[in-house]
Amino acid sequence: METRRLNIKEFASRLGISTATVSRAFSTKGRISEKTRRMIIAKAETLGYRANYHARNLIGRKSHTVAFFYPPLIKGEPDYFITEIMFGVNSSTSSRSNPLQIHPIYPGSMEFCKDIILNGSISGIIVTAGTPESSELVKTAKNAGLPYVVIGHMSEEKQRAVTFDNSRGAMLAGKYFRDTGRKNPAYVGGIFDRRKREGFSTGLGPISSRLHFDEGGSTFHDGYSSFERVLKAAPGTDCVLCANDILAIGFIKAALSKGYKVPEDVAVIGFDDIRIARYFSPALTTVRLHLDELGEKSVDLLKRIMDGEKIISGESVDCELIVRDSA
Template sequence: MAHSSVRQIAADCGVSIATVSRVLNGHTSVAPDTRARVEAAIAARAPAVLVPRRSTIPRSGPVFVRCPYLLSDYFGLIVSAVTETLRLQDRVVHLDAGESSQSSHPLATLAGSAAGAILVLPPEDPAELLALRRRGFPFVVVDPRTRPTPDIASVSAAHVTGARRVTAHLLELGHRRIGVIAGPQEWLAGSDRLAGHHAAMGQAGILSDPALIRLVPPTLEEGFEAAGHLLDLPERPTALVCFNDKIAVGALRAAQARGLDVPRDLSVTGFDDIDISRATTPELTTVRQPLEEMGRTAVALLSRLMNRDKVEALHMELATELVVRGSTGPPS
């Protein structure tokens, strides 16, 4: 922070420049109410400045790994990679998983009890995450729900690129009437994957038809129902892009219920490449997310933050891969 800004914050709070400096450097010799007043002024004048609290954040303490969802074949792969990598570094891991984890360990309590944290798809408002970061607490978000602010470290997959590639694959096969079953658009992954689909269609000179797009929760049952609506249209699509493997399995079942052969009558694609994508007949063409690598990368990034190393890139997107299997082919 520039010296002039420190002087302005000192004037705003009615304290000395030395007091502002002590707050910025994490010294303990500042009264709690004074510290809070200075931090508020810093946030108002210089939102990008992170105020450390070195006295309350132990570098050698445990690492919280929080995933407020069932550890299924998606989240389980990420969390397993995170915990295994941390233990290889001789870190004590406090795993907090399941649908009740958000209430059992709210974000505000982490800074005083852990050296750092890895948060998988955190449901909190971005303002809560930013407040935690401004306290100087090191954490990394894996698979962020919303687009992270510049100050928050995150690791995710290249959703836009992956979705663009899978739609381009169908276009190259000759499909033009392509239905889409996408996830919730308030989730970053959902909106980015749909954006990738639109980009591929636009590059081919085709305007996406809103009547062929369904937005549903990412479950097999929702995929079955949404695919049924699309396949019952007077002019049904020749291909379905499903932005989740479970949705795609539901779509395969909807096609089978209507006597459609995949891929002769209908092509179906998924996204994620979890185990279920290889347990179908035919096996799913899908987009592979590097789920385990996302977990390991998050640990490497967190280690640098806990060591107070300089980090040039806080947002990391790992490449996805199109995996072509038997569920896609040319339109009949």
């Protein structure tokens, strides 16, 4: 059974401080040491006190700002997947005149990110799933009573999530290879791609028994390097699904440099349909996740939560196979 949340008097009494000191800890007004402020914030997070604080903040509409938090999963190159989701988030918040903050989350930034959630300067947050830090920020927001939405899959957060079906997208790619007569498939893996692996195997049907898996990575260089590994381990490979478009572009670049024809010798399908996919040569066949729509729907769902609507279920964005020149 859920424990009743403390009011400000009860919370102050638990800590042995005045209600005025509690108020100063959550505002920029009044004198209070940084050590005391952080102690109060930490205790409030543990006890869930801030639910009342944020409710007052939202009722008064003191802030219309939305914060977007994402884990930087790719090192050394831009994260095109996150960038295109951000585009949708920014477009939707701008149309509503909501200021937008964007913050990367990693172990060293958690204290800073939690301060943003807890200091009353924002009305709600959008968090991209994928790391323990993402889950921790969602927990902080939940304990504080701050409206939040998750992009992607996170345990126990289906009602406040905007999801995409990686499994179905990969299944479509596998079925396409099977229907077009390909016999020897390979999969170049990425980050958090279990659903893609499973869906691809399902779509391949009987030829999945010949499926070769390569560890892949996330960058252009990873895709380029994977080509030589795949052809060495599975010389007859004639079709490849890459876990993202960046890997696919790198893979194709390596294939062309070695004299292979794409798609005649090896057909390649990417994943995400980032903007560069359609302008690369050969234009990339890929699974479109509608990344702009992911961002836009997350803002729409957050607005409904901020307005007090009872959310029965989250949102989902469909995917589709976009056939171009590489497969």
